[in-house]
Amino acid sequence: MRRQKGFPIVRAKANPARFSVTTKAIMPKLILLRHGQSQWNLENRFTGWWDVGLTDQGVAEAKAAGVLLKDRGVLPTVAFTSLQTRAIKTLNLALEEAGRLWIPVTKDWRLNERHYGGLTGLDKQETRERHGDEQVHIWRRSFDVPPPEMEPGSPFDLAADPRYAGIDIPRTESLKLTIERVLPYWKAAILPVLASGETVIISAHGNSLRALVKHLSGISDEDITGLEIPTGQPIIYDFDDKMVPGARYYLKDA
Numbered sequence: 001m002r003r004q005k006g007f008p009i010v011r012a013k014a015n016p017a018r019f020s021v022t023t024k025a026i027m028p029k030l031i032l033l034r035h036g037q038s039q040w041n042l043e044n045r046f047t048g049w050w051d052v053g054l055t056d057q058g059v060a061e062a063k064a065a066g067v068l069l070k071d072r073g074v075l076p077t078v079a080f081t082s083l084q085t086r087a088i089k090t091l092n093l094a095l096e097e098a099g100r101l102w103i104p105v106t107k108d109w110r111l112n113e114r115h116y117g118g119l120t121g122l123d124k125q126e127t128r129e130r131h132g133d134e135q136v137h138i139w140r141r142s143f144d145v146p147p148p149e150m151e152p153g154s155p156f157d158l159a160a161d162p163r164y165a166g167i168d169i170p171r172t173e174s175l176k177l178t179i180e181r182v183l184p185y186w187k188a189a190i191l192p193v194l195a196s197g198e199t200v201i202i203s204a205h206g207n208s209l210r211a212l213v214k215h216l217s218g219i220s221d222e223d224i225t226g227l228e229i230p231t232g233q234p235i236i237y238d239f240d241d242k243m244v245p246g247a248r249y250y251l252k253d254a
C-alpha cells in the first residue's frame with residue numbers, strides 16, 4: 001500500500017453497521033420523464049430530432065415534476081437524457097427543484113425522439129387533411145411503418161449539427177427502428193447503473209420512452225399503438241433484487 005506523506009495507514013476494520021447496510025436488499029428505482037410541453041407540441045408540428053425549446057407551460061411542467069420528486073422523496077442519484085434541448089432543460093429544471101442539480105448526467109443521441117423523417121416541421125392537422133387520418137395515425141403510432149424519408153438538403157436536415165458529428169443520422173424512424181437504438185443503450189449503459197442500486201432518471205421523449213416502456217412492461221407490438229406518454233409526468237418502475245421491473249405507475253398516484 002502506498003503511503004501519502006502525513007497520512008497514517010488506517011486499516012479497514014469490519015464495521016457491523018456498514019456491513020448491515022451493504023447487505024440490505026437493493027431495490028433500484030427508475031424514473032421516466034417525458035419533456036414538458038415544447039414549442040412544436042404547442043404548434044402541433046411533427047418534431048422528431050428537430051431541436052425546439054419548452055413553452056412556459058413546459059417549464060412549469062418540468063418544475064412541477066421536480067417538486068413532486070422532492071415531495072415524494074424519490075430523489076434521483078444518476079441521470080440520462082438525449083441530445084435535445086427540450087429533454088435536457090426539463091431534466092435540469094426538475095433536478096433543480098428536487099435539489100439534485102449536482103448528480104451525474106449522461107447525454108446520448110440514442111435517447112432522442114424518433115426521427116420523423118419527411119414529416120418533420122409539418123403541421124399535424126394539415127398533414128391529416130392532406131393524407132387522411134388513417135395514414136397519419138399509421139405514421140404516428142404503427143409499430144413498424146416509418147414516415148417518408150427526409151430529403152437530403154431539407155431545411156430540417158441535421159447533418160451539419162455538431163452534436164451529431166460522427167453519428168449516422170437516420171432519415172426516418174418507426175417505433176421499431178427507435179427501439180433498435182434505445183434498447184441496446186438501455187442494456188449497455190443504463191441497466192448496469194440501475195442494478196448497482198442507483199435511482200435513475202431518464203428525461204427523454206414520447207417515442208423513445210414508449211420504446212422503453214414497451215420493453216419493461218412487456219407490451220405487444222399491437223397494444224403499443226394505444227400507449228401515450230404525457231409530458232412532464234414522472235413514471236416509476238421499482239425493480240426487485242433480480243432486476244425484474246414491477247408494474248409502472250405515475251408518481252402523482254403513489
Ligand SMILES: O=C(O)[C@H](O)COP(=O)(O)O
Pocket residue numbers: 045046047048049113116140205206207
Ligand atoms: O416528435 C414529435 O412530434 C412529438 O414529440 C411526438 O409526436 P407524436 O405524438 O406524433 O409521436
